[in-house]
Amino acid sequence: MTTTTGPHPTRRLILQGAASVALLGLGNLPFGAAPARAAANDKYPEEAFRQKSEADAIKVLYGKTAEPSDKVKLDAPEIAENGGVVPISVTTTLDKVTSISFFVAENPFALAASYKIPDGTIPAVANRLKMARTTKLVAIVEADGKLYSATKEVKVTVGGCGG
Amino acid sequence: MKQRATILLGSAFVALAALAFAATRVVAADKVDPVADAKAFQNFFFQKFPDVKHEDFVNGPYSMNEDMKRQWQEKEEFPPYEFALDAGKEMFSTPFKNGKTYADCFPNGGIGIRQNYPYFDTKEGKVITLELALNRCREANGEAPYSYVKDEMASLTAYMAYTSRGKPMDIKIPDDPRALAAFENGKRYFYTRRGQMNFSCASCHVQSPGERIRAETLAPALGILNAMPIYRSEWSGMGTTSRRFVTCNSQTRAVPLEPQSDEYRDVEYFLSYVANGLPISGPGARP
Amino acid sequence: MKRSLALAMLLALSLAPSARAADEADYKAAYAAAEAASKGAAGLRNQWTVTVSALAAAKKAADGGDFDRAVAAAKEAEALAQASIFQAKTEKEAWKAMEIR
């Protein structure tokens, strides 16, 4: 199967559609009153890293829900060259940013990495993450106490050719 | 077990038929003419991919796919083979127990010479690859040889490749019938189908570079060894030319030969010679 | 095209299931034939990985006393070995057809 050169319009729309629906679901997930702790505090957020779904992980890590924002620019490949090393970066024009985190929905544990952004540090991070399979990737930016998110689907294919 | 093998074999033949169809050629006289072979080989790729810059062919799959090239360039800012490179540099200058170092075994102290390997040794009458020369240097100085598929060898060749980066591949075939025979033997191995998949190196790297076989985007055969050794995300580690040959064999379900056996040395000689003029880009990062 | 058809037929032909339950003697004969063919393939430096695993499966089944499966696996190993020998012989000349000229 050869990859199409550019994503034709219909697929692009489906992707965006799916993304926004997912986030809506994310917004009003009724579950136990998770401890509304402050933004990622100094201690290593053990509990958040143990959550399976990204909704729970966001809830445990930030204690509040995110809303999609086009001010959060998430850059990730459409088809990952290799699921073990996927270059991902996020930048944002929001100000008073205190934290940036990445969630890989289809991984065994959704929370992949969480960064504390002290003031004076530019709100942008690039890193390389592992992805188990084709997945939704969510970047969360905490700015002035509110959560903003961007989502992108990354296709991950089985490695190896024959064998 | 039985049905699976037959179905596999059947599907291999369907793939085979599709691939073989594009490869009917008239068989010409059999005088070995490496210069003509190299010219034909390079023109084949230059015509098949007119908008790929000639020196880009050494970037393998990244010369075939823009999105992957972008991912690669991002990684090249701080490449994963950085550690192998530093380890190789350190190993290269650490003296053996007898006080000598690799620099004493190689012309120009081993710096900036990778583009001349492999070479044909007229005394021995065989092809000598860089990996073989490194192990021979170790043995000549009373040290145990390294495995051809493990990290130490990859670190050494990574450092030597790095010191030759950008230099055009410069492989020579001396006027010696045994050298011509080695070149021809390498060419034969390159085009010979093997394994239950019944693929030759050419089935993938000549007939369908840029296409995908399962998840992998296939690299063009032209300049395919210029980036060796490579850090493969697939192996999350370094890979020497030997490791690449051995794994490619087993992926077509052919039992690999011993690393550095004649066929591998000759096919490396053939592939390097036909890439003469294209820049060394090792060590490389690959999917 | 002609060459690969012959290869497929050769393989299919030899996989015909045997009728009565196999015993140790049948297994020993089938295994010996498979091993000989596999040595032939190795001699031509064109062994297939699936031949080696089929031979191992045959021995494992035999050790477990399941001679039906052992004979079937040994027969498959022999067929695969023969196919790889056929491949090596035909490729001696066939490779030239693929050469870039």
Place this chain on the structure above:
Amino acid sequence: MASSIRVRATSNGDITEVQALIQHPMDTGLVKDSKGELIPAHFIQELKFECNGKDVFVANWGTAVSKDPYVKFSFKGAKKGDELKISWTDNKGGSDTTTAKIA
């Protein structure tokens, strides 16, 4: 033993760009080795960058960060020649630290 941390800090104007590559297996604990046993989880949990006595960047990592992890960020308020201190700790209590001059 050379440090496991490779870092490149370059400043232009008031902004310093920092790239770091760390040698670490980052095992997830979900992968089996050739003998079929699970390789225990072994991954960097916290990576801290300090400059002029102040944290400029703190990373909390899980098992989904790639082997030989890489991170890039930028910050204001430092100049050429200032010293950047980088340190990491992993889930097995391992750690390493190094310093780098901003070029």
